[in-house]
Amino acid sequence: xxxxxxxxxxxxxxxxxxxxxxxxxxxxxxxxxxxxxxxxxxxxxxxxxxxxxxxxxxxxxxxxxxxxxxxxxxxxxxxxxxxxxxxxxxxxxxxxxxxxxxxxxxxxxxxxxxxxxxxxxxxxxxxxxxxxxxxxxxxxxxxxxxxxxxxxxxxxxxxxxxxxxxxxxxxxxxxxxxxxxxxxxxxxxxxxxxxxxxxxxxxxxxxxxxxxxxxxxxxxxxxxxxxxxxxxxxxxxxxxxxxxxxxxxxxxxxxxxxxxxxxxxxxxxxxxxxxxxxxxxxxxxxxxxxxxxxxxxxxxxxxxxxxxxxxxxxxxxxxxxxxxxxxxxxxxxxxxxxxxxxxxxxxxxxxxxxxxxxxxxxxxxxxxxxxxxxxxxxxxxxxxxxxxxxxxxxxxxxxxxxxxxxxxxxxxxxxxxxxxxxxxxxxxxxxxxxxxxxx
Numbered sequence: 001x002x003x004x005x006x007x008x009x010x011x012x013x014x015x016x017x018x019x020x021x022x023x024x025x026x027x028x029x030x031x032x033x034x035x036x037x038x039x040x041x042x043x044x045x046x047x048x049x050x051x052x053x054x055x056x057x058x059x060x061x062x063x064x065x066x067x068x069x070x071x072x073x074x075x076x077x078x079x080x081x082x083x084x085x086x087x088x089x090x091x092x093x094x095x096x097x098x099x100x101x102x103x104x105x106x107x108x109x110x111x112x113x114x115x116x117x118x119x120x121x122x123x124x125x126x127x128x129x130x131x132x133x134x135x136x137x138x139x140x141x142x143x144x145x146x147x148x149x150x151x152x153x154x155x156x157x158x159x160x161x162x163x164x165x166x167x168x169x170x171x172x173x174x175x176x177x178x179x180x181x182x183x184x185x186x187x188x189x190x191x192x193x194x195x196x197x198x199x200x201x202x203x204x205x206x207x208x209x210x211x212x213x214x215x216x217x218x219x220x221x222x223x224x225x226x227x228x229x230x231x232x233x234x235x236x237x238x239x240x241x242x243x244x245x246x247x248x249x250x251x252x253x254x255x256x257x258x259x260x261x262x263x264x265x266x267x268x269x270x271x272x273x274x275x276x277x278x279x280x281x282x283x284x285x286x287x288x289x290x291x292x293x294x295x296x297x298x299x300x301x302x303x304x305x306x307x308x309x310x311x312x313x314x315x316x317x318x319x320x321x322x323x324x325x326x327x328x329x330x331x332x333x334x335x336x337x338x339x340x341x342x343x344x345x346x347x348x349x350x351x352x353x354x355x356x357x358x359x360x361x362x363x364x365x366x367x368x369x370x371x372x373x374x375x376x377x378x379x380x381x382x383x384x385x386x387x388x389x390x391x392x393x394x395x396x397x398x399x400x401x402x403x404x405x406x407x408x409x410x411x412x413x414x415x416x417x418x419x420x421x422x423x424x425x426x427x428x429x430x431x432x433x434x435x436x437x438x439x
Contacts, residue, residue, distance in 0.1 A: 032372040164194040210235060214226060249413075251380070252306065256295070260370075278332070302383055307380055307381070312374050327367075
């Protein structure tokens, strides 16, 4: 026979008060805003120090993702990958949801579940680890990361969850290693995914990718496919440049802006199970206009506009849209459980009912967690340059065409090789011109 409610009530009150205290803490989105404020002021070092102080034990996946990205932004690529590796291993261990996780999400809120990242975040983690390895001059390690991303996307087996930029980026790494057959396969896959997801992600097949495809097709003598795609792309005047000689290539991957922050909203909705209105909270991305900036790469006499190859803002919003049916189903189930517990407590005493009602209202919080130190989008440029040291300027202009910021870098171009530069730009900072590094 079940114990009467009153016999366990003191324990329940203690638990309820404890949960209220926990719920009183700031939601993740508030913490993210604080971190973002430092980044918008050009204080990535302060944002990093604050993030590391809050997660000294390195046992939180999302904290590790943010700390790893902040170390990247401050030029500590090796340290970034050490922390990213912790996040990667933790995410893989959390791949299957636990029974405890599921129960807690139904009885308390979704934010108590272990964070394992959306799919787009999981594959981008491999991409950023690869970027770090490129900056450290470790091409083979970068290749391993992209192969792991490939395995992950193949396991999912759904094209909407394949990331076209990750495919494109892996092709660049294969090409840097001289594996042109593998690079061509990756470029083909990227082109198909860009074409099929352009409506959802607002990024069509990049002009740069079209040229890269044609260049490798010409180099490998695949004339039929070359002529077909040349006509399809409308590049009748395209002529592939010759590789090698006294020239190399620079690939600039600019991480532009910051990903959107999830916020919380709540509604009252009718539940037929309890024949009453119940309160449910769920995450949203507020609509916000993207800042209009024009980004150009200037090296010697060459000026090249960067092209958007990944819209992470759109990826984040689409991921939440896909999750929303399950999010709402859990929220409604949770509301029913809480309503019934309130009703049972009310039958025991008015005070018990009141306290549990307050507890349930306080704990009904949306899960606003996401990897907010990701960029808003990724932009790309690729230029052929003479071998030797080169001074690179990445110029950011506003919608009126006024120059608002410059990223400067010294790069060494090697004959017949690819050199990668992968800086971040978030907002104009009047303090000083930022420096970027390359390998």
